Amino acid sequence: MKKEDNLKLPKQITLAKFAGFCYGVKRAVETVKKLKAENPDKNVSVLGELIHNTDVIEELEALGIKTLKEIPAHGDGICVVRSHGESPEVIEQIKNAGFTPVDLTCPDVKKVQQKAVELAKDGYYVVIVGKSEHPEVIAIKANAKLWSDKVVVATSIDQLKPFETEIKSHKKTGVVVQTTQRITTLNAIVEYLTSISKELHIANTICQSTAMRQSEAKELAKENDLVIVVGSKKSANTTHLAEILKDITRTIHIENDTELDNYRELIEKAEKIGITAGASTPQNIIEKVIKKIEKGE
Ligand code: SF4
Missing domain, CATH: 3.40.1010.20 (4-hydroxy-3-methylbut-2-enyl diphosphate reductase, catalytic domain)
Incomplete structure (x- = not known):
C-alpha cells in the first residue's frame, strides 16, 4: 500500500473494558482444550461451533478437536455440549451414539x-x-x-x-x-x-456479562463519533450490541481488521473512535483492529 493510501490517524481510540470473551465462553474454550490435553488418545468433539469465531474453530481443529454439524449414528470419545446448552433429548442422543457427553452449558x-x-x-x-x-x-x-x-x-x-x-x-x-x-x-x-x-x-435472565457490556458500550457510544463493534455476524450478543449502538452514534460492525478497508472514509473522518467486541471475539482479533487503525493502514 502506498504511504498516501494510509488512513488519517484519529485523535483518540478508546477500547471498552468489557470487550471480548465473557466468562462462559472463556470457560468453554479453556475446558475443551484441557479435555483434549488430558485425553490425547480419545476423540474430543463439540456439537456445533463452540463459539462463533472461525479462528478459534480452526485452532481447535488443529489441536484435534472436531466440530460436529450433527450427531453421527455412531461415535466414540467425548462430545461437548457448548455454552448455548442442549435439550435433554439431544444429550440422550449423544449418549446413544456412543459418546460421553461433557456439558459446558454456561451457568x-x-x-x-x-x-x-x-x-x-x-x-x-x-x-x-x-x-x-x-x-x-x-x-x-x-x-x-x-x-x-x-x-x-x-x-x-x-x-x-x-x-x-x-x-x-x-x-x-x-x-x-x-x-x-x-x-x-x-x-x-x-x-x-x-x-x-x-x-x-x-425473570430478567439477561446475563450480567451481556448487561454490563451493553451498558458500558452505550456510554462509549455517547462519547465517540464512531463505534466499531468487532465480532461474528452470526453471534447474537454481538449483533444486538451493534443494533443498540446504532441508535446512539455512527456504528460499524466488522468481523476482523480486513473489513476495516470497507469503512476507510468513515474512519478517516472520525475524531474519536470507541471499540467494543462481542462475547465470542478473541483478544488477538480486537488487537489487530486497533493496530490497523493506529498505524493508519
Ligand atoms: S454471554 Fe452470558 S450467558 Fe452467554 S456464555 Fe457469556 S456469560 Fe454465559
Missing part, C-alpha cells in the same frame, strides 16, 4: 433453563423472550416443554398476538429471556403482557 444459560422449567411446573404460561431459531432458546424451550405445552417464544408483540386469547384465559404468565437479548425487547413484551395477563411473573 447463566442453565439458570434460564431451570427458571423456565420451574415456571412450567408451577402452571405458568411460559413466554421466552428470544429468537426462536437460536440454539440457546431452542434448548430452553425444549426443557420447559417437558413439563407443559404452554410455552411460546417471541421477540415482538406481533409474534405473541396469536396466543393472546390463550394467555388472557390462563391463570398466570411467566417470562424468561434469552441471556443476550436487548432489555428494550424484554420491556416492550412485558408491557404488553401486563395488559393481557391475570398474574405476571418476570
Whole structure:
C-alpha cells in the first residue's frame, strides 16, 4: 500500500473494558482444550461451533478437536455440549451414539433453563423472550416443554398476538429471556403482557456479562463519533450490541481488521473512535483492529 493510501490517524481510540470473551465462553474454550490435553488418545468433539469465531474453530481443529454439524449414528470419545446448552433429548442422543457427553452449558444459560422449567411446573404460561431459531432458546424451550405445552417464544408483540386469547384465559404468565437479548425487547413484551395477563411473573435472565457490556458500550457510544463493534455476524450478543449502538452514534460492525478497508472514509473522518467486541471475539482479533487503525493502514 502506498504511504498516501494510509488512513488519517484519529485523535483518540478508546477500547471498552468489557470487550471480548465473557466468562462462559472463556470457560468453554479453556475446558475443551484441557479435555483434549488430558485425553490425547480419545476423540474430543463439540456439537456445533463452540463459539462463533472461525479462528478459534480452526485452532481447535488443529489441536484435534472436531466440530460436529450433527450427531453421527455412531461415535466414540467425548462430545461437548457448548455454552448455548442442549435439550435433554439431544444429550440422550449423544449418549446413544456412543459418546460421553461433557456439558459446558454456561451457568447463566442453565439458570434460564431451570427458571423456565420451574415456571412450567408451577402452571405458568411460559413466554421466552428470544429468537426462536437460536440454539440457546431452542434448548430452553425444549426443557420447559417437558413439563407443559404452554410455552411460546417471541421477540415482538406481533409474534405473541396469536396466543393472546390463550394467555388472557390462563391463570398466570411467566417470562424468561434469552441471556443476550436487548432489555428494550424484554420491556416492550412485558408491557404488553401486563395488559393481557391475570398474574405476571418476570425473570430478567439477561446475563450480567451481556448487561454490563451493553451498558458500558452505550456510554462509549455517547462519547465517540464512531463505534466499531468487532465480532461474528452470526453471534447474537454481538449483533444486538451493534443494533443498540446504532441508535446512539455512527456504528460499524466488522468481523476482523480486513473489513476495516470497507469503512476507510468513515474512519478517516472520525475524531474519536470507541471499540467494543462481542462475547465470542478473541483478544488477538480486537488487537489487530486497533493496530490497523493506529498505524493508519
Ligand atoms: S454471554 Fe452470558 S450467558 Fe452467554 S456464555 Fe457469556 S456469560 Fe454465559
